[in-house]
Amino acid sequence: xQNEPQVVGFLMKSVRNLCKNRPIMSDAPEADQxxxxxxxxxxxxxxxxxxxxxxxxxxxxxxxxEYGLLAGHTxxxxxxxxxxxxxxxxxxxxxxxxxxxAHDRSVENATxxxxxxxxxxxxxxxxxxxxxxxxLFVEGDGSRxxxxxxxxxxxxxxxxxxxVLEGLSEMSGWAPxxxxxxxxxxxxxAAMTFxxxxxxxxxxxxxxxxxxxxxxxxxxxxAARGDIDVLVQDVEEAVTATQKFLRYWHDxxxxxxxxxxxxxxxxxxxxxxxxxxxxxxVIAAFADKDSVFEVGSAWGExxxxxxxxxxxxxxGIFANQPLSPRAGAIDSxxxxxxxxxxxxxxxxxxxLISFVDNPGYMVGPEAEREGIARHHARPLSAIHHRTVPLxxxxxxxxxxxxxxxMSGYGASRxxxxxxVAWPTVESGGMSLEGAAYLVKRKEIRGAADAVSARTIxxxxxxxxxxxxxxxxxxxxxxFDDVILPEETRPVIASMxxxxxxxxxxxxxxxIDTR
Numbered sequence: 001x002q003n004e005p006q007v008v009g010f011l012m013k014s015v016r017n018l019c020k021n022r023p024i025m026s027d028a029p030e031a032d033q034x035x036x037x038x039x040x041x042x043x044x045x046x047x048x049x050x051x052x053x054x055x056x057x058x059x060x061x062x063x064x065x066e067y068g069l070l071a072g073h074t075x076x077x078x079x080x081x082x083x084x085x086x087x088x089x090x091x092x093x094x095x096x097x098x099x100x101x102a103h104d105r106s107v108e109n110a111t112x113x114x115x116x117x118x119x120x121x122x123x124x125x126x127x128x129x130x131x132x133x134x135x136l137f138v139e140g141d142g143s144r145x146x147x148x149x150x151x152x153x154x155x156x157x158x159x160x161x162x163x164v165l166e167g168l169s170e171m172s173g174w175a176p177x178x179x180x181x182x183x184x185x186x187x188x189x190a191a192m193t194f195x196x197x198x199x200x201x202x203x204x205x206x207x208x209x210x211x212x213x214x215x216x217x218x219x220x221x222x223a224a225r226g227d228i229d230v231l232v233q234d235v236e237e238a239v240t241a242t243q244k245f246l247r248y249w250h251d252x253x254x255x256x257x258x259x260x261x262x263x264x265x266x267x268x269x270x271x272x273x274x275x276x277x278x279x280x281x282v283i284a285a286f287a288d289k290d291s292v293f294e295v296g297s298a299w300g301e302x303x304x305x306x307x308x309x310x311x312x313x314x315x316g317i318f319a320n321q322p323l324s325p326r327a328g329a330i331d332s333x334x335x336x337x338x339x340x341x342x343x344x345x346x347x348x349x350x351x352l353i354s355f356v357d358n359p360g361y362m363v364g365p366e367a368e369r370e371g372i373a374r375h376h377a378r379p380l381s382a383i384h385h386r387t388v389p390l391x392x393x394x395x396x397x398x399x400x401x402x403x404x405x406m407s408g409y410g411a412s413r414x415x416x417x418x419x420v421a422w423p424t425v426e427s428g429g430m431s432l433e434g435a436a437y438l439v440k441r442k443e444i445r446g447a448a449d450a451v452s453a454r455t456i457x458x459x460x461x462x463x464x465x466x467x468x469x470x471x472x473x474x475x476x477x478x479f480d481d482v483i484l485p486e487e488t489r490p491v492i493a494s495m496x497x498x499x500x501x502x503x504x505x506x507x508x509x510x511i512d513t514r
Contacts, residue, residue, distance in 0.1 A: 050235075051087040051102035054137045054182070057239045059091035059100065068119040083107070085140070086116040088123045093135070094243060096250050099127040102137035105183060110140030112188050117161050120192075124167035133176040133246055134168075136196065137235075139205075142187020161188055168195035172510040173347035176249045180238045181205035181228075184216060197344065197511055198245055198295065200230045200238045223298035226333065226514070230295060244293055248307045248314040249348055252501065256312040258489070261285040266485035269395055269424060276322045279304055282355060282395070283317055286310070286489050292317075300337035302326045302358070307350070311493040314501070316345030319355035320406065322396075330405055331362040332375035338405065339378035340514045346386045347511055349503050351496060354392040354407055360400030379405040383414075387508055389499050390416040391492050394479070398427050418495055420488075421479040423470035 055064055066089040085108050088101030101123055103110035127134040143161075165188075171177045172195070179196035186208035193199055201219035207227070208216060222228045232238045265285040269277055283306060284292055291309035301324040306317045318341050320328035330338070345352050361367075361376050383390070383405070392407035403409035407416050440456055447453035474482035483491060 049104070049106065050182070051083075051104035051137060054102045054180075054235050054239070055087060055089075055091070055100055057236060058093060058135065058242060059098075060093060060095065063092035064100075065089045065091070067123060068116075071115050071119055084113055084116040084119070085110045086119055088119055090123075090126065090132075093133070093246055094250065096246070097130065097132045098246070099123050099132050099134045100136075101134075103140050103182075103189070105139055108144055110183075110189075111144035112140065112142060112161065113144045117164055117188075121163035121167060124164060124171065127175060128167060128170050131175045133178070133249060134171060134196075135178045135180070135242055136192060137180045137182055138185055138189050138193050139181065139183030140185065140189040142189060164188075165191055165195060168192060169510070172197065172513075173343075174507045176246060176348070178242050178245065180235070180242065181207075181219065182235060182238070186216075194227065194513060198229050198242075199227065200232055200241055201228045202232055202234055202238060220298075226296065226299040226337070228298070231298065241293075245307065248293070248309075248350065252314055253309070253312040256288040256291070256309060259285050259287065259289045262489060263486065265488065269422070269485070273396065273424070273426075276327065278323045279319045279321045279328075279355060279357070283308065283319060286355075286492075287317070288312065295341070296337055300331075300333035302328050302331055302362075303334035303337050305337055305341040310353070310489065310496055313493075313496045314350055315353050315496070316341060316348075316350045317353045317355070318342070318406070320358040320402075322357050326362055328358040329360060329362040330358060330376070330379075330402060331367055332370040332372050335361075335372070335375040335378050335405070336514050339382040340512050342379065342382040342386055343509065343511050346382075346388050347508050349388060349501050351389045351391065351499055351501070352386065353492060354390065356392060356394040356398050356403060356406045357396040358399070358402040358406065359397060360402040361405070376401070376405070383408040384411065385509075386414065387504070389495070391418045391495055392416050392420070393488055393492075394419075394421040394425050394427070395485075396422070396424050396426065398425075403427065417499075418492070419479050420481045420483050420491065421470055421473055422485050422488075423482060425470045425473055425479070425482070427473065427478065 066087065068086075068088065069083060071084055083104075085105075086101055086103055088099075091098055091100050093100075101120055124134060126132070168177060176198070177196040178198045178200065179193040181193055181199065181201040183202075183204050184206040185193055190207055201222065203219060205219040205222075205228075206216035207219075207222055217227075219228055219231060223231050230241050232241055261281070262285050265282060268281045268285065280294075283304065287308040287310060292306050293308065294304065294306040296305050302321055304317070304319045304321050308315055308317050318338055320330075322328045342352060362372060380401075390408065394403070394407070398406070398409075407419055408414065409416075409419070443456050444453045447456060470482045473479055481491075
């Protein structure tokens, strides 16, 4: 027992002590009753080693209370299916009550049975009733083929499965749910995974593919499609990510440190307006040190979404990424990513901060094939319907509907609480060079050569850029203020201090699974 995980070792010791000191049952033979309990519990605790290790890593030491320890594969006294392949219960994570369950392929390939699904349904019911977060470690291939089907099977056998899926849907927008995919996952296991708010995956995770059943979808490819929020190297890294994520739900803190790059934030955006830069560096400089937790980094690359802290306050940040292949233009993936993140933060009562630098929505045949006509409306709707404060910072350009999607610009109702700009700001109904082709089309068409045409275009663009420059934008009250980059953190922090975070007593709405 030298290498037992802490939780397992603690429980085994507790079981031995409990059974040793338990009074003898008066209506049964002494040896049989006592020894059966001891043997059954110790055998169950020795099973599902990977599941128990994951729980041991995640839960606070000695805080795990297990449900259904003896609920095995069969009702036999010497059942050989420990915990029926699913270990679950209630624990503390970072000192806060949390419901947790983990699948383990060492028992029936972690498939779902009526028994372990009823266990999961009970645990999810507890999470809903208490508004406790739920963490699932998932692997398995759906229903167990060998499991006996009650009669009638359509009604009875699927009842527990539906209770699990319905419970996860009820959790959405009520309390955080985290799924960690640790191995091949399909059928009901995949359904459970993608009903959760945050999906984390290790390299061992695979997902059933409808294209080629012999080539399951890898976690890397799934992340590129937007199915996975966070990719990790192993279970240990997944545990660290889960613990960090749950802190945004539970705690603000007075213990914070500004980033080392906070004082140099002004130097991140190049003087040359045509040069791209990494918006992640701006976010890192703005937020508290080591507080940024990005989600969905492998898809919708035009947009960055991240949880973070600003002077100890938990916030949600969404920002355009000029360094992306589409230069921050909002395509269908970025629109979906933005809208879901706004909904996510809204249900968690997290204030939103947006950093704006985009040329507008993506247009053209490819964008139309991706469904931009429908998808573009999603962030506009999410911004309008939010119930949390929104603070927006425009760093450089914002054209067309871009500022509407990122800041609710122009709204007369539910407008952003604060909308500020940096001196490098430029705005317009479309790119200024594009506008020149409309306004100066006669002069451009009549130009002697291509060089002269470009000169006419560029001169007009520069004139309009001056009209829409930072100072003039402030003069016309297009922004609440035009500030220096190094003022961004203290200005936003002061607004956050005036905005108390209170979880609504009723669920605001669910989070789109998108």
